[in-house]
Amino acid sequence: MIPSFAVLQVEAPHFHMPRLWLPLFLLWIPALLISPIVFIVIYGLSMAGRISPWRAIAVFWSILCGFPGTHVHVSTQESKVLVRIL
Amino acid sequence: MNENRRQILEMLAAGKITADEAEKLLTALEPDAAATAAEFAGKLPGSGPQSQSAAKARAKYLRVLVEADEKGKPTTVNVRVPMQLLRAGVRLASLIPMQAHDELDATLSKHGIPLTLSQIKPENLEELIDHLEDLSVDVDAKEEKAKVRVFCE
Numbered sequence: 001m002i003p004s005f006a007v008l009q010v011e012a013p014h015f016h017m018p019r020l021w022l023p024l025f026l027l028w029i030p031a032l033l034i035s036p037i038v039f040i041v042i043y044g045l046s047m048a049g050r051i052s053p054w055r056a057i058a059v060f061w062s063i064l065c066g067f068p069g070t071h072v073h074v075s076t077q078e079s080k081v082l083v084r085i086l
Numbered sequence: 087m088n089e090n091r092r093q094i095l096e097m098l099a100a101g102k103i104t105a106d107e108a109e110k111l112l113t114a115l116e117p118d119a120a121a122t123a124a125e126f127a128g129k130l131p132g133s134g135p136q137s138q139s140a141a142k143a144r145a146k147y148l149r150v151l152v153e154a155d156e157k158g159k160p161t162t163v164n165v166r167v168p169m170q171l172l173r174a175g176v177r178l179a180s181l182i183p184m185q186a187h188d189e190l191d192a193t194l195s196k197h198g199i200p201l202t203l204s205q206i207k208p209e210n211l212e213e214l215i216d217h218l219e220d221l222s223v224d225v226d227a228k229e230e231k232a233k234v235r236v237f238c239e
Contacts, residue, residue, distance in 0.1 A: 049181070049183045050183060051181055051183065055180075055181070056181055059174060059177045059178050059180070059181055062170070062173070062174035062177065063171065063174040063175065063178065065170065065174075066168050066170035066171030066172075066173070066174045066175075067168070067171060068168070069146070069147060069166065069168040069170075069171075070166065070167060070168060070171065071164070071165070071166035072164075072165050072166075073162075073163070073164040073165075074161075074162070074163050074164075075161070075162050076159060076160070076161045077159045077160060077161075
């Protein structure tokens with residue numbers, strides 16, 4: 001499953017940002033539109049590196065699909081950063 | 087032989103029940119037998135790690151927890167990385183052209199990271215997960231204290 005939402009929250013002593021829900025699924029449409037160009041670039045780079053372009057695409061796709069569930073939370077006494085990918 | 091199974095066979099031998107009835111009764115006993123076997127296997131020495139390994143094989147995330155106390159200021163870091171992402175990351179190493187491996191290894195060694203990229207394989211990650219039951223590291227510096235926990239969940 002590719003990422004559909006990202007949650008971002010930053011708190012600092014003089015800066016407070018409300019928790020943001022970023023709809024990543026809205027990026028799918030432009031990504032789909034530019035996918036032929038991306039494919040050509042990946043194909044060219046793979047040929048230059050003498051690796052299979054299909055393998056490269058499979059690895060990048062698995063990385064993209066691996067992001068959901070990522071959670072990073074760093075907090076100190078005065079500040080806090082939260083990043084979640086759903 | 088199980089006592090219940092023996093009784094059924096004795097009843098069959100005595101002609102008290104038919105072969106079909108005996109079969110039904112034996113079939114009905116099977117879940118209990120399987121449960122008993124599983125229970126028994128759980129008590130056997132060495133079976134514990136196997137079940138733990140199976141549980142870890144199902145681990146979905148790698149979690150890193152850091153609790154640090156820097157000059158009286160507590161800092162916590164909580165990172166959860168999906169295993170799928172780690173596996174994909176390891177597979178990414180396979181995309182690095184072989185010609186670049188030696189150069190990268192030398193550069194990493196120069197920067198204090200003695201890593202051989204060609205040896206990074208998905209199997210290594212599985213092995214690491216198997217051994218990563220619950221790693222805990224305590225760091226004590228002059229004015230800083232930190233506790234790092236790394237585990238799979």
